[in-house]
Amino acid sequence: MNKKINKILVANRGEIAVRIIRTCKELGISTVAIYSEVDQNAYHVRMADECYSVGAAPVRESYLNQNKIIEIAMRSNVTAIHPGYGFLSENPGFVELVNNNDLIFIGPGADAIRLMGDKTAARELASSLGIPIVPGTTKPLSSVDEAIEVANKLTYPILLKASGGGGGKGMRIINSDAELASGMRASQSEAESAFNDNRIYIEKYIENPRHIEVQILADNYGNVIHLGERECSIQRRHQKIVEESPSPFINEPIREKLTQTAIRLVKHSGYTNAGTVEFIFDQEKNFYYLEMNTRLQVEHPVTEMRIGFDIVREQISIAEGKPLTITQKDILFRGHAIECRIYAEDPANNFYPSTGRIHSIKSPQGLGVREDCGVQDGDEITTYYDPIISKLIAWGNTRDEARLRMIAALQDYELFGVRNNIALCIWIMNHQVYSEGIIDTNFLHRYFKPEMIEKYPDEILSIAAITIHKTEKDFAIESSAKPRGNCRSTWKNNLTDYMR
């Protein structure tokens, strides 16, 4: 099973495709990018050595189009496929298809994904090993009636979750019988479009939980190590915004118990390659197994910054059939790292996604600052894909040093043309409760109000007004407003009147 990988097709887009290609370049591995119609000029396409069109913009016709991706892999003569996260990364059928075509899938085997990626089967396994799981069903729901019965036994609120995958897709908090039927419909259709699998299950909703996960690496020879934990409690719509390592919530004995639990589960599942075991902590520091993400995770750079070790590089090495290049005692944890996900969305307006052309993106720089970005100047953010633009990571000797460095980096970040959450991230980093590390997944819900990031200094407002005034006079401002015949804007008329 040892086979040197010298050319990789990255079956993804955006920042994660860029990040994977970067490691490949370091290793002298050739790269192949795939792109949908709207991504033809995307950053990941420009980064790769070769690129191939994979289909129309909707994911089903492009980044989820398994046969087309295999066809491109064969045509471009690659050795392996890296799936990134999302899309086909946790699809065991795709792994088999890849293997059946004599290609290497950089990730776990199909059986391990089937077992651990299927959230309900994994809950059953954890439970059988005596690992505490969040109360709920270990089988997918078959009907609304069954859901109502289970929900009432657990008592509301409950969570509906997709069996087929994570990332918050298909997840809903349900507070009563009345919400259950429509909630199930919405969850099922979201799960169907995200994972091509509409099965959902119920979990008791734990109040004010903290989300802490363990990064693991496993080779094909039974070696499993952990790379420490990450706390990801700052979320909106069940999707993470801020992650950090180490968690400010747990001490060394709990950390030891947590990481050993993760390793035990991974060993029993026959899992290989990189993966993440997610846990929920209640306020009494009891932890419950939540689910396993059988892929490289969005927030993996937080771990990399602390240990100075490239997880994607190790993924490739494991996929080549090599034993782990490091042992547990080689892993040295240093300092504290925080990641903010920069999303194209409007926190002041319900976190609705926003679209548009990026007119200027300038990344912050400096000691301990890393950015994994998927776009460049002139790129377009469309409605077809996830709104993540980039990930900003700050490292410091202490949590506070990392936090202050993150604030400075965010303030230095220039992202013009799409609405984004940079102001929100600054607000979070500056929040007293966050700075004390007392966070849980309801942090934003509890403390955040849109007006908190809509307080603009007078100088900013004045400059904004003057700029509009001056540019309307001196330049034609780029306009997304549809022209209405020859009718000139009242603003212009007004100016002309005045100028006469």
Added chain:
Amino acid sequence: MKSKAKFIFFTGDKKIELIQEASALRVDGKIYCIDIFRNSSGACTITNGNKTFRLYCKKVSETEYDIWIKHHVLRLTVEDQKTTLINKYKKNVNFGALNTSVKAPMPGLITRIEVKIGEIVQPGQGLLVLEAMKMENEIRSSSNCIIKEIKVSDRMTVEKDQELFIIESLNSNLSNHGN
């Protein structure tokens, strides 16, 4: 012949008053000396005395502008003298019921319309489901109103700010600023 022209801007509830004088600009009573340099990407560098800012301005409608400045994104609405007069008139007259529109808060695909014409909806009630960036977003009513007209259909792709519904508000306390 006037030597001064006055322009009013709004962002949210905040009002900004700009006065163009013979050789200076006065905003909320304070004089500003501002230089604007435009670079190739469309962004501007603004100097205000001893301070420098980078900024990007985009016109989104006849009277609305989005401004990116530092980490802030603000929408400014320009009010000319005609609108000032209309708003003044609006404040003095009780229109009773008024038809307004519900607009799409983001671009996306309509996957489900949850109301019918003539239906009375409560605040918080779902109107339609808009799918964008792999998430389903339910657009909810912010007021107690009657659905007068449905401007979109199932499986239709809509742009941000496109009209979705015409509604008649059933609340007597109408807001008279903005739409």
